[in-house]
Amino acid sequence: xxxxxxxxxxxxxxxxxxxxxxxxxxxxxxxxxxxxxxxxxxxxxxxxxxxxxxxxxxxxxxxxxxxxxxxxxxxxxxxxxxxxxxxxxxxxxxxxxxxxxxxxxxxxxxxxxxxxxxxxxxxxxxxxxxxxxxxxxxxxxxxxxxxxxxxxxxxxxxxxxxxxxxxxxxxxxxxxxxxxxxxxxxxxxxxxxxxxxxxxxxx
Numbered sequence: 351x352x353x354x355x356x357x358x359x360x361x362x363x364x365x366x367x368x369x370x371x372x373x374x375x376x377x378x379x380x381x382x383x384x385x386x387x388x389x390x391x392x393x394x395x396x397x398x399x400x401x402x403x404x405x406x407x408x409x410x411x412x413x414x415x416x417x418x419x420x421x422x423x424x425x426x427x428x429x430x431x432x433x434x435x436x437x438x439x440x441x442x443x444x445x446x447x448x449x450x451x452x453x454x455x456x457x458x459x460x461x462x463x464x465x466x467x468x469x470x471x472x473x474x475x476x477x478x479x480x481x482x483x484x485x486x487x488x489x490x491x492x493x494x495x496x497x498x499x500x501x502x503x504x505x506x507x508x509x510x511x512x513x514x515x516x517x518x519x520x521x522x523x524x525x526x527x528x529x530x531x532x533x534x535x536x537x538x539x540x541x542x543x544x545x546x547x548x549x550x551x552x553x
Contacts, residue, residue, distance in 0.1 A: 361469055365467055365468050365469065366468065366469045366470070366471065367401055367402075367468065367469070367470045367471065368401070368402040368408060368411075368471050368473075369399055369400060369401050369402060369408075369411070369415075369470055369471065369472040369473070370399065370400070370402055370408045370409065370410075370411030370412030370413075370414075370415060370472070370473050370474075370475065371397055371398055371399025371400070371412055371415065371416070371472055371473070371474055371475070372397075372398060372399075372412045372413065372415075372416045372424075372426075372474065372475045372476060372477040373385075373397065373474070373475075373476050373477070373518065373519055373522035373523075374398060374416050374420060374422060374424055374477045374478070374479065375427070375476065375477070375478045375479070375526060376478075376479050376500050377478060377479065377481070378427070378478060378526060378530040378532055378533045379532045379533065380532065380533055380534060380535050380536075381502050381503070381535065382502070382503050382523060382526065382527070382533055383500040383501060383502055383503075383506075384500065384501055384502075384503060384506040384519055384522075384523070385398070385420050385422065385479075385498055385499070385500050385501075386498070386499060386500075386501060386506055386509060386510060387419055387420065387496040387497070387498050388496060388497045388498075388499065389495065389496060390495040390496065390497060391495050394511040394512075395509045395510050395511045396496075396510075396511065396512075396515065397510070397515050397518065397519070398415055398416040398419040398420050398498075399412070399415055399419075399472055399474075400414075400415035400418070400419065408455070408473050409426060409453065409455075409475060412426075412473065412474070412475040412477065413425065413426055413475075413477060416477050417486075417489060418489045418490060418491065418494075419489075419490060419494060419496050419498070420485075420489075420496075420498040421485045421486045421487060421489045421490075421498060422479050422480075422483075422485050422486075422498065423479070423480040423483040423486065424477040424478060424479050424480060425477060425478060425480055426453055426475060426476070426477055427475075427476040427477055427478045427526070428451040428452060428453050428529075429451070429452055429456060429476055429525045429526065429529050430448070430449070430450045430451065430452070430525070430528060430529040431448070431449065431452050431454070431456050431525055431529075432446050432447065432448050432449075433446070433447065433449050433452055433454045434446050434447075435452075435454050453475075455473040455474055455475055456474060456475065456476065456521065456522065456525055457473075457474040457518050457521055457522075458471065458472070458473055458474070459471075459472040459474065459514060459518070460472075474518055474522070476522050476525065476526060485498075503519075503523050506519055507519060507520065
């Protein structure tokens with residue numbers, strides 16, 4: 351019996367969680383501001399995210415969880431990015447291709463939890479606050495205790511408790527600035543949108 355040609359892990363449905371989260375921006379206009387959640391019990395600054403409901407699309411999960419945890423009405427923000435997702439109906443080999451206005455996730459976090467080898471797949475999207483709509487109180491579930499605040503990018507990168515979240519924020523900011531000219535600081539000049547550049551490798 352042949353083994354897979356590639357390193358392979360498999361998880362039964364009882365041992366994985368599918369989650370959606372987002373980087374919520376106040377708008378696409380510079381200076382960009384990112385929403386972080388302060389966990390009042392753990393004293394941690396986090397990104398909004400949560401579990402996918404049964405039969406729910408993970409994109410809808412990300413938007414729903416972001417609204418529930420922050421209280422800010424928001425919508426998915428399309429991005430120019432490189433994705434391996436093929437065009438619907440395409441009969442092509444797997445390849446990373448640049449796509450304008452993509453609504454695919456821009457990042458995946460795989461997190462292993464301590465309870466019995468459960469793994470968590472977190473698909474990350476970018477959202478933007480709905481213009482003209484006020485923050486809604488009372489959107490969190492009974493077990494949640496968050497306060498949401500917007501920070502300019504540099505401060506958000508300092509305030510976020512975990513390095514993994516800082517990495518996701520940095521990539522989201524890079525993509526928003528590459529996609530939306532109004533998101534760039536005046537000193538940045540023209541866009542660096544060429545070929546929808548890949549993220550820089552970690553040191």
